[in-house]
Amino acid sequence: MPESAAAPRVALVTGGSRGIGAAIAHRLAADGLTVHLVCRSAQDAGRRVVKEIEAAGGHAALHRADVGDEAEVEALVDGVTKQEGALHVLVNNAAVIDDQLLAVTRTDRWEKVLRSNLTGPFLTSRAVLPVMLDQGWGRIINISSNSARTPGPGQSAYAASKGGIESLTRALAVEVGRKGIRVNCVAPGKVRTEMTAAVADRLGADGDGTRWGLPEDISGLVAFLARDEADYIQGQTFTVDGGRMVMRSGSRRSR
Template identity: 40%
Template sequence: MVKLDGKVAIVTGGSRGIGAAIAKELAANGAKVVINYNSSSEAAEQVVSEIEAAGGQAFASQADVSDSKHARVLVEDAINKYGQLDILVNNAGITRDRTFRKLSEEDWKKVIDVNLNSIFNMTSAALAHIQASETGRIINISSIIGQAGGFGQTNYSAAKAGMIGFTKSLALELARTGVTVNAICPGFIETEMVTAIPEEIREQIVAKIPVRRFGKPEEIARGVIYLCQDGAYITGQELNINGGMYM
């Protein structure tokens, strides 16, 4: 297996949950990692400390990636620090769950901005640098909700489905350049968002998962590593890591 020594990666929303697990796994496989955060500075620095303690290289960079100017500065920070960019993991995301009748225009726009518009902003800012890499990788963290829908999640589902469409179209455009573009669609993963669900509801969700458990952030991170290391012939795909909940 080819390690990621010498590669540079940006992970948006990398301070906690799935993003933090991805950042740590990339660093453990040799990549230098830029951990993006918007407001969780202490959590981001904690991830940096853990990576450095394990012998890896990383730094944290604040940016609201729903803002195109912030996205460009984030990419510039990576280039100024490490001189290149090989891997972009678009992971930043939020929820504002409401049934549609209660969904405000603000809640709609905020989720679309952070979850979907951010991948345009980041990819636009990073693409020229990624194309300069011999093994450029763009990985968009979508969701099972973008494939199957979710009650009270029209905004989140629309954004995550949009990420899949973006992935497929950009993969077609970049296929001849050697840059691959893929989406990972996690199911229900043991993050702060899931652990906050009442126990009774958690049990109902687990009962619908064929493997009878929630996933772990590290399992999503290993999917990212697979696409980075062994994914030269994989592009435009949805990697479903969901315990069989959606097939």
């Protein structure tokens, strides 16, 4: 399936209205893809992203759906594929954070995080696989976090969900790799978004000198993984953190 095909490729980006998801939507649209953004509640922000993409000459649409709801996910994917006749790229970016020390974490709060961050990617991936298998080409790109390897206090649910999505990436890659579908994962470090700006300003750079990342630091790699050039990359998790994990490992060894 050459990138020069007449019809543009179609991408579905969950959590696409703000932060990393919005940056990914902008970048994929700039690369010529028709981008369908999904959000659960931030519809005003999503509409702004669509308008910005269209003003730049791209094509985008906004959908409201809860990625943790099976019926809503099935309806979403069915609607997009019927409208476009194809679906080439899925970016599983939607996630929630609800930090609580494990000893005081209620089961419903644990399940809320897992439903959005892990069950959501399972549901969306399962829903898009039939059309990708028919095409013989597809890209599923999951967004994880450095918290899967270096969680902070209170991140038991979040870290577990992100560790799960990395394992899901590898397992699905094994299942569909021979069918022309590539499944990979991007694990950002600390990224400055609307939600983290105040914390970033207060904390500044770490003692190791690493800066806070920008959403665009993540979107470039996601865009590459969505292309034909990434065809030899499968089942991998890429850490994008400005070297933070390496710096911390080095400082521990030096003590």
